[in-house]
Amino acid sequence: MIEWSDEDLMIRDAVRGWIDAEVRPNLDALDAGELPPYDLIRSLYKTFGMDEMARSSFASRIARERSGEQRDDDGDRPAGGNAAMSMLPIIELCKVSPGLVTAMGVSLGLAAGTVMKRGTVEQKERWGLDLLTMDKVGAWAITEPNSGSDAFGGMQATARKVGDEYVLNGSKTFITNGPYADTIVFYCKLDDGAAGGDRRDREILTFVLDRGMPGLEQSRPLRKMGLHSSPTGELFLNDVRAGADRVLSGGSGGGKESAKQNFVTERAGVAAMSLGVIEECLKLSIDYAKKRELWGQRIGDFQLIQLKLAKMEVARINVQNLVFRHIEMQKAGRTPTLAEASAMKLYAAQAASEVAMEAVQLYGGNGYMSEYRVEQLARDAKSFQIYAGTDEIQVTHIARDLLSR
Template structure:
């Protein structure tokens, strides 16, 4: 794949029209945190028929599993459309994509992959149509990149139930989520770093569950992020994903690593959206802003900045094209490959966005011109889905082996 098809460009233009009409007028409210993004996402789902398609897809999946024990969601051929949508949204409001991606791409996908038939019927319909907002909770105050080893949130068996205690932080959608995936270590008396990690599904309003208020952040302000607190939350076995502590449905570490890979390949599309928007704004500004009687685009140092932005745009776009072809072939990048994509694209987007601020000069430092927002959002990509420092480790292990 070397370019977008005519159909894909039509899809892109339709999304841009929605963005201009339904998102840009509300950017100030989204960026201040006074307007959560969920109603805008639901309006987008309704406008493009995504809610109806999701409802039909989940219905077919669940009825198929009831009848034959098989089935799955059909995503073939839709990879380009999804990545185009993600990219276009990221260029105007990265937080909207984060909230949507965590709810659909992590919360719903975890239930789809790991849940029993009854659990899928219970939680998937609301999540797939975005009637319900999902959160995916693994990060803790003292764990960070050491997600498993540093995990302190725990569950203990109590008869036929479990009792959950602990705390999660930096949880996208945490303050408002209706359905929450929580990872916790089973307190079985073994060394805490070696304990099995189990996955549970919680619902808003459960006794002992507290959802903290949204944090104030540097970027991605349109995506509410907060803390979750668990104080003797009682969980029936029906809330243990897979309803098993052993075998394929037991320890969740492998499944979490797969989720990390999905998050990281998505960063390339997010980065492309930010780069495209910076590129567009800077080219327009260079053509119209005048100094010493001429457009600043005539100055070679400005041309150098624009040229480097174009190189970054081409590189990251080609990375996205390669990703689409890989997915269409029914393959997934390895964790090391996903980390490489995340590392390069996030650094490219951050560099482009900071150069955009510089190109705009004093105007670039003002929120009115939007490159200021893009710079703040781009920086988050170097931390989001695992800091770039940990990506280096995963890439090296992929090249040299796990003992590195």
């Protein structure tokens, strides 16, 4: 794949029209954190029939599974859409408000994706459909205050078996959608009461929790540098009782393998998000370089400005090629390895952050002002190098794969 098809471009233009009508007028309220993003996301779903496609696909899938057909693993893919259709809305939304994509992606790709991959038919019917249609907001809770990048080894949240139930305790932080989530996919370690053994190696369990459960507290949105349109919060669990019907146990490898599969989904998606930021920053920079004049000539005539634009274009081509490669892999039915997804994220996230900061520099003093959109995009792009695993973690996963060959 070397370019978008005519059908892809029609989809892109339709999404752009919706963004111009629905998102841009609300951009200030979104970036101020005054407007939660969920009604806008639901509007996107209804406008393009994504909710009805999800319902139809879900019904077919459940019917297949009830008839005994082998389960598939497409729970995190937009129902009824091709590979390009899943990427184009991400790219276009990230040109304006990357936080919308983060909020949507965690609810759909991570929370719904985990339920649909790991849940029983009953669990999918109980939680999956509402998440896939965005009727309910989902959160995916793995990060803890003291674990950071050591998500599994440093995990302190526990589940202790008491009779037919589990008692959950612990806290999570930096949880996308945490303040507003209706459904929470929660990772913790099994506390089997054994005194010996390394706590780091204990089994990881995955639970599905609902807003309002006794002992579950969801914080207000945290203040942060960027991605203000994506609410982030903390979760506190104090003796939360969860029945065995809330444990996701399907698939191989348990909760740890489930989380790793989601890391692949999330990291590959960052390439599409980065492409959106890069394309928008390049477009804004070109427009500004043509209009802004110094010493009687437009700044685009100066070689240093031309160098900035040229480097932005090189980054755009490279990241677009990563996205095209990912689309071709999906068409071929192949999922990237963790190392491949990490490589995509590492390069794309760094490129987006560098391009956005260069755009700020090209704008000069205006670039530092919030009325010029490159300022917001630069703040938002920096988050790509941190969430879904920092740059340093991506390097580790890539290098381990290379050294294991």
